[in-house]
Amino acid sequence: MAVGLLGEGITEVIAVTKDNAAPIGIIVRSGQAPKMILFKGSKTAENVEKYGWVTANFVSDSYLYPLYAFSDVAKSDLRKVFVGEMVMQLLRDADAWMAFTAQIVNETKDAYFVELEPVGSEYCRDEMRPVNRGFNSVIDATVHATRYVMNHDPELRELIEYHLGIVRKCGGPRDIEAAALIKEVCGF
Amino acid sequence: MAVGLLGEGITEVIAVTKDNAAPIGIIVRSGQAPKMILFKGSKTAENVEKYGWVTANFVSDSYLYPLYAFSDVAKSDLRKVFVGEMVMQLLRDADAWMAFTAQIVNETKDAYFVELEPVGSEYCRDEMRPVNRGFNSVIDATVHATRYVMNHDPELRELIEYHLGIVRKCGGPRDIEAAALIKEVCGF
Incomplete structure (x- = not known):
């Protein structure tokens, strides 16, 4: 069963946490809350632990995946949104986004297992992305x-x-x- | 430069010709008409040669790619459309489609080079397809x-x-x- 824009399986999005962006897979299994696995030491993991929120940004520009995997996001590429009784951040150019409160529910030596609760979502533009x-x-x-x-x-x-x-x-x-x-x- | 829904590069669509469907790449290079390379002996090549039209069907169900690569389309999966002063056919479940008149402009021993002229297009539903x-x-x-x-x-x-x-x-x-x-x- 899909959760909003997230289909079953793993959806690759740009995850934005406080002043940070990084590509991440959001895992949806039938009947379960959406999840992320975050490696300890990553800025995303640190921010989720500290602030308890993340936004999933859907983009149709492939360049943003390696860009945010390997370099910091420019402040000007982010914008604020008030959602779920919190101020969160988004990619300014997202085609659509979902906002989540995020809770660490399990951990190993290297990784956190994070459960996500959707608190808001918006389609910003109709961007059909044919298969390339x-x-x-x-x-x-x-x-x-x-x-x-x-x-x-x-x-x-x-x-x-x-x-x-x-x-x-x-x-x-x-x-x-x-x-x-x-x-x-x-x-x- | 994009041509309608076709971005620069190769877009993988389900090509429908008379009573036939098959996945095919449509090639768009900057400043050129969209093109297809069709292997002689394929039904798509035979139909393009005989009838001079093809529709590009954009779908968000991955199963349709191997299905139509390896088996015949059911008649009930197709519908007719009058466009470019011709009756063409579409996939009934396409999220969007483009219709083309198609002309063989070159050939090798094994393949036809086909130039496409867009004559119609429709978005049937807003289907955002996140990256999976x-x-x-x-x-x-x-x-x-x-x-x-x-x-x-x-x-x-x-x-x-x-x-x-x-x-x-x-x-x-x-x-x-x-x-x-x-x-x-x-x-x-």
Whole structure:
């Protein structure tokens, strides 16, 4: 069962917490509250622990995934919203967003398990995003790259290069820019 | 520059021609007419040659990609539309569609190069499709599977299995069904 804009499975959004943005998967399993797994030491984890809120921002510009995975968000890219009796923040350019109160319900040595309760949502613009394998491969390459920069695993490099090849073949201009950014942070 | 719903790069749609549906990439390069490359011997190529039209159907159900790649469309899944002074056909459940007159402008031994002229378009429903790597991997796996069933290349099998793994991890129920269909046609 979907929860608002979140379908069943894992939806990749830009998670905004106080003065911070980062791509994150929100997990929805049938009959359960939406969840996130946050690695300890990340700014998102620190903020969720401290402030108890997160917004899921839906964007149709693939470049924002590696951008916010590997660099800080500019203050001017964020805006405030009063929702769930709190002031939260959003990406100014989100096509849509959902706001959540967030509670750590479990933890391991490395990660927090966070349960999300939806408290608000808005569609800002009708953005139909047709299927582009280049866009899609930017997301996959970004996910692999966030691990690759930590461990330089050659199998991850192979996967990243496979996806960057699809971006070159199928992507639009922003996907191509995103691929260049990913190559740069990976040191290829 | 985008052409209607088609962004620059390759957009993966369900192409409907007379009594036929198949997933196909529509290529848009800056300043050029939209194009398709159609393999000779395919029903889509035969129909484009004979009737000179195709509709691009935008769907948010990943299952339709392997379904129409590997089986015939049910007549009841199609509907007629009068556009560009012709009767064309659409997928009944498309979120949006574009209709084109189609002209073969070049050919090789194996393929036709087809130029498309947009003659009509409609948004049927506001369907926001958030980013799901499982959905995306169904598309990639389908593309690889259409080649795999011809040549049983073990490298393709490895890529398909990589993508099916992402579907298992990130996909929703329809993506999981699509993965099962892909496995079945590949004989895994």
